[in-house]
Amino acid sequence: MANKMNGSEPITAAWLAEGQSSQRDMLESLQALKAQSITPFTIIASHRHDRPEIFEFADTVFREPYKAATSKEISINPAPAERWQFVLEQAKKNHVKVLLTGRNSRDYEAHRDLFTQAGIRLLTGATSVTALETIDDKFAFMQHCLAHNIPVATAWRFDTTAELEALLAKHSQQRLCVKPVTGIFAQGFWRLDAGFDSDCQYDSFEHLYFTDSKKISTEQFVNAYANSQMVHKRPIPMLLMPYLSGREYSIDVVCEYGEVLAAVTRYKEGKIQHIGYDKAVMEVVTALIKAFNCDGIVSVQTKQNDEGQHCVLEINSRPSGGIGYTAHSGIDLTQIGFGYWLGLTDKPKLSDSIEHITPCQIRSIVTSVKVETDV
Structure with missing residues (x-):
């Protein structure tokens, strides 16, 4: 049953499908955004495995592909379907406005028109299967960069x-x-x-x-x-x-149809991550995002050569495992992106986000959560 707000229009939803390593942190950021927002929305998460440590930050959860429901999952039993078909069906029923596809982007991207027709803003990291395939193939990726005069390894x-x-x-x-x-x-x-x-x-x-x-x-x-x-x-x-001997950077980017809306750069020295906004790195990243028409929240890796020039190593067409680190910088890229795509804020401007970034150093730590298993 669709969520209603005082009997009026249905409450819209944001859905984070199975990701690589950042799904939990992004869901936690979305819960913080939801708590600050005047306009309510629902947070949905899905994964192929039972992942209670991820699901605890979602309002509604699904398994990919769906099977017998657990305590917090919606009790429906659809016929077997491909992942993207199941997600599309449930997204329609739950008034999903934004879907971040995570690790199975090409499957969803091949059916972008169906998601668009359903009013769902699909975020796969790019806007075509060809672009995603080129991003994943590091040799084809290099050739595409060279064709666009982008310094690349x-x-x-x-x-x-x-x-x-x-x-x-x-x-x-x-x-x-x-x-x-x-x-x-x-x-x-x-x-x-x-x-x-x-x-x-x-x-x-x-x-x-x-x-x-x-x-x-x-x-x-x-x-x-x-x-x-x-x-x-x-x-x-x-x-x-x-082998490039210089400093390696990871850059988290919120982008839309090839335009950078917000970004945070970081590099690692020992166990310490240095977070901020490096203009020299971003000159390369901005051109790269445009060349591949990137769309959503992606991450870029660069490394300096012996002369100090920043060379692109790769694009990951999904958020990095360190996307949560951006919250320490003064801006939270998950909140910036989803706030805009959910219609809670105006379109972000890169110049505005830069002004709010405070360079800092962080250390990541390992923690644990108790996992309750179904009997």
């Missing part, structure tokens, strides 16, 4: 050991690294030793022991790749790249 693709060895022979007089064409959370990323420098030979056992360093000797990486049963059974396109 150079990369050479390899699909076989022979191709890798040929690339190493050509580019081995510089520091190099490897990573998959597609992937998240630095999965598959390794720094290779510089074979031309006898003082820079990596001890691979040391780096197996201290895994966070993400280093391996070039010879041992080639051997592991050449003899991998996993790679033989399921080929994994990889990239060989120059």
Whole structure:
């Protein structure tokens, strides 16, 4: 049954579908926004797993795809459906005005017209399946950046050991690294030793022991790749790249059809995150968001080369795991974005948000919540 406000118009809703690692923090921000708002709205969350630590910050929750309801879930039992179909059906019933799709953006984006027809503002990170595919394919992403004169980390693709060895022979007089064409959370990323420098030979056992360093000797990486049963059974396109030695930035961005509405930059030194607004980084990010017509809340990674130039590493077409950190800066990007898309505030201006950012340093901590299981 739809929520009503004093018997008048139905209360609209914001829906956060399953995300990667920021769904809980964003829902908490939305609850704070709701508490401050004169206009009421409902907060909906969904996930494929039972995640009570996420669901505790939602007013209504669903499972993706839906199955038997738990204590807080709505008691309906629809016929089996694809994820996007189920979400669309329930979004219509619950008067959803804004839907942030999280980790399954391409499935939703392929049916954008149906969501638009239902009056739902769909936020997938871009506005076409092609754009999302280009963002996810790091080699295609690099080519698109180059075509738009955006400084980007150079990369050479390899699909076989022979191709890798040929690339190493050509580019081995510089520091190099490897990573998959597609992937998240630095999965598959390794720094290779510089074979031309006898003082820079990596001890691979040391780096197996201290895994966070993400280093391996070039010879041992080639051997592991050449003899991998996993790679033989399921080929994994990889990239060989120059290793950029400068500072790495993560930039959280609220954007609409290629326009940056608000953004916060951060970089990490040890365990400390430095949060603020770096104009030099944002010059690159603003052009990048426009080139890919990004739409929603996305995150961008850049890194400086040896000359200090900011080069783009990637766009994540979804909020970063650190989106909640922005609340310490004086602005909360989740609230800025959803306040606008829900019609609670005027369209944000980047210049206005910049004025409210106070640079700060934060340390993230690990906490815990008690998980109640259904009997």
